Amino acid sequence: MKIKFIGASRGVTGSKILLETGPGKRVLLDCGMFQGKGLETDEMNRDLGFDASTLDHIILTHAHIDHSGLIPYVYRLGFRGSVVCSDATRDLCSIMLADSGYIQENDTRTFNKKRAKKGLPVVTPIYTREDAVACMNLFIGIPEGMNFRIDDNTKVRFTSTGHMLGSVTANLQVRENGQIRRIAYTGDIGRPTDYLLMPPKPFAQADILITESTYGDRLHSIDKEADEELLKVVEYTCVEKKGKLIIPAFSVGRTQKLVYILNNFYNEGRLPRTDIYVDSPLAVNATTVFRMHYEWFNKGFQKVLEDDQDPFGFSNLYYIKKAEDSKKLNDINKPCIIISASGMMEAGRVKHHLANNISNPANTILAVGYCAPETLGARILRGDREVSIHGNPYEVKADVKKIDAFSGHGDYKEMISFLECQDKKALEKTFLVHGDYDTQKKYAESLMEAGFSNIEIPARKQEYEV
Numbered sequence: 001m002k003i004k005f006i007g008a009s010r011g012v013t014g015s016k017i018l019l020e021t022g023p024g025k026r027v028l029l030d031c032g033m034f035q036g037k038g039l040e041t042d043e044m045n046r047d048l049g050f051d052a053s054t055l056d057h058i059i060l061t062h063a064h065i066d067h068s069g070l071i072p073y074v075y076r077l078g079f080r081g082s083v084v085c086s087d088a089t090r091d092l093c094s095i096m097l098a099d100s101g102y103i104q105e106n107d108t109r110t111f112n113k114k115r116a117k118k119g120l121p122v123v124t125p126i127y128t129r130e131d132a133v134a135c136m137n138l139f140i141g142i143p144e145g146m147n148f149r150i151d152d153n154t155k156v157r158f159t160s161t162g163h164m165l166g167s168v169t170a171n172l173q174v175r176e177n178g179q180i181r182r183i184a185y186t187g188d189i190g191r192p193t194d195y196l197l198m199p200p201k202p203f204a205q206a207d208i209l210i211t212e213s214t215y216g217d218r219l220h221s222i223d224k225e226a227d228e229e230l231l232k233v234v235e236y237t238c239v240e241k242k243g244k245l246i247i248p249a250f251s252v253g254r255t256q257k258l259v260y261i262l263n264n265f266y267n268e269g270r271l272p273r274t275d276i277y278v279d280s281p282l283a284v285n286a287t288t289v290f291r292m293h294y295e296w297f298n299k300g301f302q303k304v305l306e307d308d309q310d311p312f313g314f315s316n317l318y319y320i321k322k323a324e325d326s327k328k329l330n331d332i333n334k335p336c337i338i339i340s341a342s343g344m345m346e347a348g349r350v351k352h353h354l355a356n357n358i359s360n361p362a363n364t365i366l367a368v369g370y371c372a373p374e375t376l377g378a379r380i381l382r383g384d385r386e387v388s389i390h391g392n393p394y395e396v397k398a399d400v401k402k403i404d405a406f407s408g409h410g411d412y413k414e415m416i417s418f419l420e421c422q423d424k425k426a427l428e429k430t431f432l433v434h435g436d437y438d439t440q441k442k443y444a445e446s447l448m449e450a451g452f453s454n455i456e457i458p459a460r461k462q463e464y465e466v
């Protein structure tokens with residue numbers, strides 16, 4: 001069998017691993033988009049390195065765009081095989097890929113305006129919303145724990161990784177020359193202490209292990225302190241300063257986690273009486289999908305459900321879809337909390353909330369996730385006194401705070417204890433993907449100390465015979 005690493009190799013986006021099995025099948029593990037700015041990632045995304053129309057199956061570990069975002073593109077290029085994933089991943093993809101298609105169309109329109117001014121020919125989007133809707137016909141959502149036969153020689157089984165709703169490890173069994181080869185791909189690994197999701201589950205033994213390494217050199221702070229920290233920021237901003245709290249957050253996952261934590265404070269009678277607005281159409285749709293899949297949630301959440309039939313809703317919490325309702329938030333003259341996308345503050349409605357609120361010292365901007373270098377979020381967090389939003393300069397007078405313990409990725413100790421379910425002697429090779437190269441080298445050392453051997457850190461487009 002051949003394994004070719006196409007994306008998230010010595011980097012964190014664009015997850016794609018191509019398996020060419022003995023019986024002549026081509027299986028792609030994840031089909032993620034490279035994310036970042038500019039033409040470079042667009043070129044990387046268009047250059048798949050294989051013929052999409054000859055692909056037999058895609059096995060998808062979870063719905064994040066850096067893992068699923070190119071499925072509409074390979075569909076456009078002629079892929080008509082199956083996309084096998086968990087049922088929750090399928091439901092999330094049906095809204096997230098359509099949203100991504102819409103973003104591709106919009107970004108291309110803006111890009112083409114600039115090109116037209118320079119007299120350059122227009123370009124087409126990598127895919128459209130229509131492609132994203134059409135490719136959903138290829139999806140097969142299967143329950144966790146089922147041995148699913150993809151074809152005569154291949155079976156797959158999913159177990160939860162607690163990284164996002166529906167995220168799984170994929171255990172593949174491929175029959176080659178009368179023997180079974182076992183491949184496990186963890187996708188992204190969550191945390192045992194996640195507020196919402198069940199902890200990562202042990203997965204079946206593999207011969208070949210492919211695993212992520214995002215926080216391969218980092219330890220997280222303790223979660224329990226993070227929710228209290230959030231409450232303190234709410235009290236400080238909305239009660240003491242009587243200002244507005246702006247929380248830029250990813251629409252899928254992070255927003256629901258914040259709402260759930262605020263919901264629990266509300267149930268305990270500890271949340272100040274403040275209006276809370278979730279201002280993102282994607283977050284509203286994603287919350288609907290979360291409500292359809294409570295089977296992925298942890299025991300604490302199940303316990304809350306016994307007394308609270310909707311942990312993603314309480315009085316004073318308003319979900320906003322329409323653009324005109326979003327604009328009306330600018331006119332509010334009392335303390336409130338606005339949770340809006342995107343998390344890195346580069347795009348989405350949160351930009352107009354930042355423009356409207358960042359220069360008032362009564363307000364607070366609270367970052368709850370990673371901001372890539374040179375994004376608006378990173379510039380605000382590093383303490384720039386003036387930032388540009390929509391091309392206009394704004395003084396940063398609001399308080400800027402950060403809570404980074406809401407991560408969906410385990411730290412290196414959490415990842416290693418998750419991998420302890422494997423008999424290390426039975427592993428022929430362990431491949432590290434989805435991490436920066438320096439981090440991966442440190443993580444490989446920690447894994448070796450824990451008894452793992454034959455660790456590889458593949459470069460982009462590197463191929464192995466296993």
Ligand SMILES: [Zn+2]
Nearest residue numbers: 062064163188
């Ligand atoms: Zn992910």
